[in-house]
Amino acid sequence: MKAYFWKKYIFLFCFLSGLAAFSGYHIYKKQDEIGSLLEKMADVSDYEQAGELADEIAEVMQADVTENAFTELYGMTQKMLNRHEYRNFSFVKGENGMIYYGAVIENGNDMLMEYAKRVGRAARCAEEQGAETIFVMPPTKVMYRMMGEDRELPINDTNAVQDELLLYLQQNQVNTLDLREPLENSGMTQEELFYRTDHMWTSEAAFIAAGALVDKIRDDFGDDWDTERFYCRRENYHADVYREATIGTIGSEMGISYVGKEDYTVLYPEFETGMKWYDLESGERKAGSFYEAFIDLEPDGKGRYENPGSDIYLEGVVNRDRIVNTENPEGPKILCLRDTYMSPVACFLAPMCSQIDLVWARTNHNDIDYEELIREEEYDYLIIEVYPYNIADRAFAFFED
Secondary structure (H helix, E strand, O other): OHHHHHHHHHHHHHHHHHHHHHHHHHHHHHHHHHHHHHHHHOOOOEEEEEEEEHHHHHHHHHHHOOOOOHHHHHHHHHOOOOOOEEEEOOOOEEOOOOEEEEOOOOOOOHHHHHHHHHHHHHHHHHHHHHOEEEEEEEEOOOOHHHHHHHHOOOOOOHHHHHHHHHHHHHHHEEEEEOHHHHHHHOOOHHHEEOOOOOOOHHHHHHHHHHHHHHHHHHHHHHHHHHHOOOOOOOOHHHEEEEEEEEOOHHHHHHHHHHOOEEEEEEEEEEEOOEEEEEEOOOOOEEEOOHHHHHHHOOOOOOOOOOOOOOHHHHOOOOOEEEEEEEOOOOEEEEEEEEOOHHHHHHHHHHHOOEEEEEEEEOOOOOOOOOHHHHHHHHOOOEEOOHHHHHHHHHHHHHOOO
């Protein structure tokens, strides 16, 4: 017990020391401006002037302050103490530097059968219109064959929930694609498949997922989208690597001082493409090559804690968008109910398709009649994708009755 309190005292000392150092450094940088403002105090004659002067001083003190300063101080202190758990196990850091969601209790969800039934109803509706349905389950970082010593950490592990949901989906006659196996068998490392500071998979992993989906469609439905094995061949894509250029959503909550920045890779075709992308709600449009229509390395509103990373393809995710391939008007037409994970996958599928309609079914902002959407548009395939940590009621906001 004494050792526990001593650790707390050491943390408090380090944190307060860092805070004092940060404050002193900032005051030192601003000493000339602060000095001139303090000189004005001699001319203050009433409360109103005093208030205005106080506001000026506060503005000077806050200007150019490092974003999320307290997060950085906390993270720096955690790093000094070599702590691997962060904020009472909200996050944990593995031996290889990978950041995971932490957990102290097992996951559970008593609505999984209901979710499977909703997907089953959607699949039957699609079947009535001549469309095939596939439920796609992407993995999390918790892939046991890749984790090594990290397996012993108190990590939020969704694998049991994934297995149970996939079982119920199969019981409801839904065709499923479990992407854990093809990624584990890809020969790539965990660091290559997932961002170190984010929950998202990388563009390399998404490319593998797109190939696995094409294989699934060919094997189960006899529909070969890539007869020449051209579009799913990695050698036909450029890879631009940006060094220490991003920090993920998890890392932004922990601070750059604790997790550091990381690289990201942008994959795009070497071959010619003609694409159009529409945000069906905002009216935004882009057209041109794969790169011109799909990729944005500097999304609007992104600061140093929210660099591209997982947002480089299709602006991360919007409520409703559409991809049109002007080079392949006879290709399959797809409706995809998805979350952020599917954005890069849809881009890699696009050269083989004529149209892909994407709906962020997880959002609470969509007022969509999904049955009407499926019946009116006459799709060839319905793809439903849900990231494991999103398995909740709002991710299955369709065919509830």
